[in-house]
Structure formats: C-alpha cells, structure tokens
Amino acid sequence: MLTQEGRIALTDITDLNLLKAELNRLPPVDAGDYIAELSPQQQAIAFRLLNKNQAIAVFEYLPQEVQEELIGSLHDAQVFHLVESMSPDDRAELFDELPAGVVKRLLQQLSAEERQATATILGYPEGTAGRVMTTEYVRLRQGLTVGEALNKIRRNDEDKETIYYAYVTDDNRKLVSVVSLRQLLFTIPDVLIREIASQRVVRVRTDTPQAEAAQLMKRYDLIAIPVVDREDRLVGIITVDDVVDILEEEATADIQKLAGVSGGDEAALSPPHVTIRKRLPWLLANIGLYVGAASAIAPFQQVISVVPVLAVIMPILSNTSGNVAIQALSVTVRGLGVGEVTPLDTLKILRKEILAGLGTALALAIALGILSLIWSPPQERWVAIVAASVMAINVFVAASLGTMLPMGLKRLKLDPALISGPLLTTILDAVGFLTFLSLISLALRMMAK
C-alpha cells in the first residue's frame, strides 16, 4: 500500500509466496529499497523471488554494494543475464565499482554490441557527459518520411531509453537535426522529416562537464540532450532523469565542500567510522591551519594581560567576519553552480560586493564599537576605536574574498567550491587577530611614551 509519502511499503511479510507476489507487483525502485534493507543472505533469497523482467528492473535500482553482493552470490548465468540487460550507462556505473577481474570476465561475456556500448562510456572520465550518457537512442537517417520514421521507432522501441526525441544523422553519423515524437505524431505520414526537423540542435560534447549538460537541458527544457564526439558525430544522449540526479549531486557537493565535509547524499547515514574518516581530516587540517591564526595571538599575550577586554572583543570580530565571508561564499558558489553567474560577471559582481561590503562593514563596525565601549573600563575606551576600524577592514576583506575567490577558481576552470567556509574563516581570523593586536600594542606603546 502507499505510505503517506506516496511510497510503497512492505510491512513484516513472513509468507514467502506473499512476499514473492508483493515484490513482483511493486515498482522496481520500491522493491529495490525493500531488498536493500535486508541482510545479505535474505537479499539473495528475496532477489531470487523476482521474475525475470522485474529482476532486471530492480537490479538497476539496488545500491552498488548490494549489486556486488548479488553478483557474488548468484549463478554466473543469472549474473550475465542481468548485466547484459542493464542499460549501458547503469552498467558502466556498476563496472566502475566491481573488481577489475570481475569486470573483465563480464565484459567478455557481453554481446559485441553491448560490450562496445559499455566500453565507450567507461572510456570517458568521471563527471563528463560521455560518462553519464546512454548509447540507446533513436537515430534516423536523412530523407525518411514521418511515416517511415514512426514505423522505425515502433519496430525497435524496446531497448531505447527515450523515444520522445529522434535524432537525424548524415551518412557520417554527424548530428544534423532533431525531431520530437510530438512533431511526428502531428504530421501527415508522407511529409519528409527534414521539413519538420529542427536544424538548431542544442548538443554537448563527450568531454562537456555533466553539470554543464544538466544546466543546458534545464535552460532549454529538454527531455534529452544529444552527446557528440569531437567530429560532431552522435554517440549518445543524456535523459532528463539523469539530469535530475546530476543537479542534486552537484548541489550536495557544493553544500558539503562549503561546510568542509564530503560523502555525497548518503553522508548522513554512513556508519560512524566512515563519518569520522570523512570529517576528521578536514578538522585536523583546519586546526593545523588555525594554529597559524592562533599563533598570531600568542606573541601578544602580554598585551592581552594588560587589556583583557581584547579577549571579549576578538571572538566577536572573528565570528562576524566569518559569517560575512560564509554568506558571500555560499551565494557566489551557488550562483556559479546554477549558472546564474558566469566568470564574465566578475567585474559586475566585484563592483557590487565592494559597495555592499563597505555598507555592511560600516554597520558592523559601529555595532562592535558600541559594544567595546560598554565592555572596556573607562581608561580603555580607545580600544573601541581600534576594534571598530579592524572590524570594518576585516568585514570588507571577508565580503571581497568570499566573492572573488570562487569567481577566480571558476575562471581557472577549477571548482569554485574548493575554497571551503572553514578555510576562508581561518585565513580571515589570522589576518584579523594580527591587525587588531598589532594596532593595540602600537597604541599601548605610543601611550607609554
């Protein structure tokens, strides 16, 4: 039955026949979820309850570690049948994870065509359009009529991932035009394809970053986008269901890099030791860096013992400029991520951030100035002025760096999210503390005279 989230839930089924019926009736993704929750032994049993087609469908939805488990526990014949029937892109993803030996054996068993398809995809680097595309699409030769096209599509639908677009190629397999199933349906059969097909085909190359491909499909509301090689020959398509996943992956990656952590969508559920492995290195590295910031304070212990209110002010200074930096950083990284911002906007944004930064800096400086006045004993009122000025500088630097660093990285064709929040705040603290304490001790020395 449907849970209130609309998902289908299997609750405490003990009767195997009942389970079998249920598992074969469920949508593959739900059956997959159910099986994934079981123990390895139960998984093997449950999976054997699936009838041929359901097994194939469910297998594609299983987590990779479960797929590997099953490949180990099923008979070679079953395994081979499963792998042969997977769509090339999912198969490639699976092969990525399997031990090289197993992959080699499986590849050999595949039909020449399927082997070719998988090899092609595996040939492209992670994160490129070539790696996420599928090689199963509808290709039409030029000069067909609408009727002939529809018949061709009808004839070999089965193994096509989408039939909603058909791509027209010339004799050299070069991509010429695209026609939608919608157009085909609403045109008289004996019209020539070339009369209705659109010559302007938005396409990506095999080495286009997957995120860029996804953004293009989003921009043009495409259900699929063709992938071509350097010679503009059609080699595959990316379908919209992959795009949805890609966009979520990218967003998750941005969020996690900004927070100085990794692990992907499942990070929240990974076991403790994995969590520690994924987070501790970042934290230790950051402490290491932060020693730099803190060491900037060490030499001034004398000053602090004389003006202890500094110990109250410095955290506010650090915390606030840190927040400013994170704000600018997140907004910029996300803007670049969704394609709202391009490196071309650098100047525009720089100008804007400088103005906004100045305004913010002023407001925050005044705030801290007032606070320092309240906290400092009468004879240390002057500290307020220093605090305010350093706050102004630091906040301004924070806003500028938070914007410019990711823009710069993007320009260098690097990942804008490389500069994580923790890293940036650490740098800012180092600078902030140093300026603040140097100015204070300078002031002290001048007063001593």
Next chain:
Amino acid sequence: MLTQEGRIALTDITDLNLLKAELNRLPPVDAGDYIAELSPQQQAIAFRLLNKNQAIAVFEYLPQEVQEELIGSLHDAQVFHLVESMSPDDRAELFDELPAGVVKRLLQQLSAEERQATATILGYPEGTAGRVMTTEYVRLRQGLTVGEALNKIRRNDEDKETIYYAYVTDDNRKLVSVVSLRQLLFTIPDVLIREIASQRVVRVRTDTPQAEAAQLMKRYDLIAIPVVDREDRLVGIITVDDVVDILEEEATADIQKLAGVSGGDEAALSPPHVTIRKRLPWLLANIGLYVGAASAIAPFQQVISVVPVLAVIMPILSNTSGNVAIQALSVTVRGLGVGEVTPLDTLKILRKEILAGLGTALALAIALGILSLIWSPPQERWVAIVAASVMAINVFVAASLGTMLPMGLKRLKLDPALISGPLLTTILDAVGFLTFLSLISLALRMMAK
C-alpha cells in the same frame, strides 16, 4: 551563433531588421535573455519586433520585473493576447507579482476557461503542488480504445503541456489509471485502454509540498505527476521541467539558510542595497546573539589577564567546534532535503552521530591539548588538560546538536534549515567559553588555596 556554453549569443546588432530576424530565429529562452539585458525602452522596442508566436514564447521566459514593465508599455490588446496565451502555471506566477488592480482587469478579460484555470492555481498556497501544477494535461475517459485515445490526443495537442502521459478518469473525474504515449504507440489501435493502463498511479495532492512532489518524480523517474484534490479528482499535473527548477530552488534555499542569508538563485547578482538588506539583518542579529557568548567572557577578564594564553586557546576551541557543528548540520539538512534521511532515521543517526562525535571529540581534544602545552608557560601546563576536556565536550555537543536540531525541526514539520550555521556556532561559543573559563577560574581558586 552558439557560445561555447552552447547558448546562443547576439553580439552588437545595430540593424533593426537584422535584430528582428535574429530575435525571431532564436530559441525563446535566449531571445528572452537578450531582451532582459536591454534598457526598459529598448525592451519595449525589441519585444515589438517579435512575431506573434515567438512573442508569446519569449514572454514566458522573461524575468517577472521585465514582464511587468512590458505589460505597462504594451497596448491592452497585445497584453491581453500574451496573458491569454500563457500556460496557466506561468500566468499564475506572473499574477502573483502584478498589482492586484492589474490582475483583476486581466482576469476579467480572460476566457472563462483560462480564468478558471488560473484562479484554481492561485487558490493554492505558495510551495504546494497545487501552486506549481499546470491544468493543461491529457485526460481520457474510461472505455476508450488505444486508437480513439491517440486520435483524441492528436485532435487537441496544441495547448497540452505534455502529451507523454494520458490520465484516465472515471465519470466523477476521479483518477483511475495512467497510460504513456509510448504504450499507446506500441499497442494495436483497437485494444481497450484499460487493458494496458497502469492502475497504480503515483500521485500527489494539491497541498503536498512541491519539494515532496519533486522527490517522488525523481524517485519514480516520471516526466509528469498527476495532482489530485481531497476527493482524489484529477486537477492538474506537474511536469519534469518544473521539477528541475523546484529541486534547484530547494537546494539553493538550504545552502543560503545554512549560511544565514537569503535571496534565491539570483542573489549573487542583486544590487548592493538589496544584498545589504538581505544579509545585514542576519549579521546584526547574530552580533546581538553573540554578545551573549562574548558576555560570558567579560566577567572573566581578571582570569584572562592572569592566564593570557586563554586568549590563544579560546579561538581554536570556538573555531573547531563551530566547524564540527557546520559539518553535521550541512550533512543532515541536505540528507533531509534529498529525502535520503527521514525523521524515522532519527534514532539510527543519533546513535551514529554519538559514536562519530565521541571519536572526533577525542582526536580534537588531544590536538588542542598538545597545542596548549606548547603555548602555555611551564607554570600553566595544567591549562592544557582543561582545554582538552572542554574541547572534547564542546565538539561532542556540536556534532549532536548539528544533527539533532534539524532532525527535530523536521519532526515538528518545520524547515530543518531554520537552524542556520551562524546561529548554532554562536550557541556553541557561549557554552564553550562559559565552561572553559569557569573551569579555569575554579582551578585558579583551588590553586590559590
């Protein structure tokens, strides 16, 4: 021509006829981008260069403020024609922004059917499935044959947002089953729909949160999902192009809330005063809060002047537990966002975070302990032990709060991202400083005896 991002760019066109040709040849979204860049006066001119259909298509892609500008500058007849031809969901979005008076006038001019459609959508609250759905879908009565169905679809394609799914309803308009265009195409015309249509239709209700609808479509790889009312009557569909936008919106909202900022995807490009308005309040509120944290230090100024190394240690303490909190927070919020984590996992995650938190806390405590040893003068070595213990406690609390707070909010059906990074780190600092300094002064007093 195509820019390297695959977008189409118009560069310095001065000849109006050339511009007209270009604008009408471009994909609507690109023409829209070009026009949006122009000055209001130029926009009105450029827009008048578009032929009827292109104008309608382009209008839907224009930013809302530009749409409003145009509605002001065009003749009522043109405006009415544009609005009448918009798809109901886009029209609803536009009406949201327009002054009530204008909306009222436009609604009156609409055909009864179009008015009804828009009114329905506007009737549902922001962020629900009802608000983002379109009322233009293919609906089939039960008992039709495949052939009849295809003919019906052929007859009134024009104003349907997608024809790739057709929804079968009973005499009370209740949703009964769904059939894909693919199925229709690959079945003999005189088969009855009910023989091939799937009874198990994943659906959402008008009041389902848009994010939930998007996650369902992602889960089941749907190109459209039907929206039903309380009586399970079909009232609209959400198409995959909207889902892509919804998922990106949600991710952006999470990122920005985590960073304590707002403004949506375009935040990076908004003018300085807007940026300040969007960010400064958060920052000032945070300083306000942070005064609490800092005030925790104020009473201990005496202690600090005696043991100035504290001023070196405290920033590390605060920075590190802050990072731990942000990591846990981001991972949890994102996990909830993509539906990987549900409130049901609370216990599982709590157990895991406690273990991971302990491990992390231990490692970081040792690290800080060693550092304090290095910085403290011989007679203050004991500070290292206090520092290490407080670090351990604080980091552990940070990891737990960073995970549990968003889970708790989700359980209360609130937005998990409500607890922003800055807010959490401020709380942690307050607690951390207070514990640390109290323990230190306690130790001092004991040694004084």
